[in-house]
Amino acid sequence: MLGAVAAVLTGWRFGLRGLAVAVAAVWLGGVAWLFTRGGASGDLARFAWWTVTGGALLLALGYAALIGELRRRTRDAGATAGLPYRAALAQAPAAPLPPNPEPLAEPGPPADLSGPLSDDELDRYARHIVLRELGGAGQRRLRAARLLVVGAGGLGAPVLLYLAAAGVGRITVADDDTVSLSNLQRQVIFGTADIGRPKAEAAAEAMRRLNPHVTVSPLVRRITADDTALVADHDLVLDGTDSFASRAAVNAACVAARVPLLAGAIAQWEGQIALYDPARGGPCLACLFPEPPAPGLALSCAEAGVVGALPGIIGSSMALEAIKLLAGVTGSGAGEGLRERMVLIDGLWGDTRRLRIAARPGCAVCGA
Structure with missing residues (x-):
């Protein structure tokens, strides 16, 4: 029991995916232990309860981990999608600003409407x-x-x-x-x-x-x-x-x-x-x-x-x-x-x- 608690706490430190992996390991260990104990009626009931409850918990954790990963990818894609110059700017070294920079002029309509977008x-x-x-x-x-x-x-x-x-x-x-x-x-x-x-x-x-x-x-x-x-x-x-x-x-x-x-x-x-x-x-x-x-x-x-x-x-x-x-x-x-x-x-x-x-x-x- 102490080993199972330690595994779950260790998995929690690594986020939702780590927790799901730790719970899966404990659940599989419990299934294997109950299976090897034989056919006593009490063990069979515990085996069924452990299998159903642990499986439901794993499904919930897996779904939550999947949603979290999709949200992370959506945020990352939204930050740079369609704007390839953003990635280059993010990796470029920052140039020092000149002292007392002049205020930027208000942008206006481009002279060439058929040219590339600014x-x-x-x-x-x-x-x-x-x-x-x-x-x-x-x-x-x-x-x-x-x-x-x-x-x-x-x-x-x-x-x-x-x-x-x-x-x-x-x-x-x-x-x-x-x-x-x-x-x-x-x-x-x-x-x-x-x-x-x-x-x-x-x-x-x-x-x-x-x-x-x-x-x-x-x-x-x-x-x-x-x-x-x-x-x-x-x-x-x-x-x-x-x-x-x-x-x-x-x-x-x-x-x-x-x-x-x-x-x-x-x-x-x-x-x-x-x-x-x-x-x-x-x-x-x-x-x-x-x-x-x-x-x-x-x-x-x-x-x-x-x-x-x-x-x-x-x-x-x-x-x-x-x-x-x-x-x-x-x-x-x-x-x-x-x-x-x-x-x-x-x-x-x-x-x-x-x-x-x-x-x-x-x-x-x-x-x-």
Whole structure:
């Protein structure tokens, strides 16, 4: 008995794996001793109890040791995965700092968007780069992308924050409205100090603070159907406006410029997202909604209300779909986007539906 206790205590000093080995040795010794004593009924009962109890203890210790080892490997991999320069820096001798070093300059957008990622960008986008479906190549595509976001309100706020954080290289923000107190319940890109400021300018300032590597251009005006040239200078348009007239104008400009349009809409507890891309076989917004809704049927957020977290859910989903599209994830077949698809989300009942949508023959806007 004293030998068994000593073995367990010795194993404990070497951690969970050492303890498991010590317990296994004691258990096997006990099994062998009981087995050699013969067939007395008491010995048989003790043999069965020792075998079952010791086996259960060993299974528990082995499982705990396995989980601990997996966690250790995950921490080690997370520290260096996708960042080979980190390992070299960790092994390099530390260079002495010069006396009174000058403060580092604030990083800015790179002059060459097609060049390699800087060390600062590798650190900033590390969690993107380790994704097999995105990687360094996808992150460089995001940096080279040109994005137009129409509307810096409830949907635009999460869209702008997440896409700036993701490293989309050039983002144009268009909105002719100013920040009001009632906006702050859901438009999380603004603060109380922004009340009265143009939304496009306040949003651009917040995005630059979040990520100085992106170039943000605010436009304090509406986007109209005549803005074909502006739209054509971008790879993707995201529409978060809140009126049918604005959505129809943005759709017409996108159709004329042959640029895909990722649009979201919200009301009360419900929201929807769809990708309109007739130039590549999908429908345009007018294919699904050729006429404005009847008066009183589609109320604005000011009239009908909207739960504050709903724009965050829909806007974040729009940002995710934009990242997949711009980084080439859906184009590589690693995932599926929303071309010819619409997602409906009911926040009140926690329900999500995915519908197939198609171009409408004879559409007056896209001519499908």
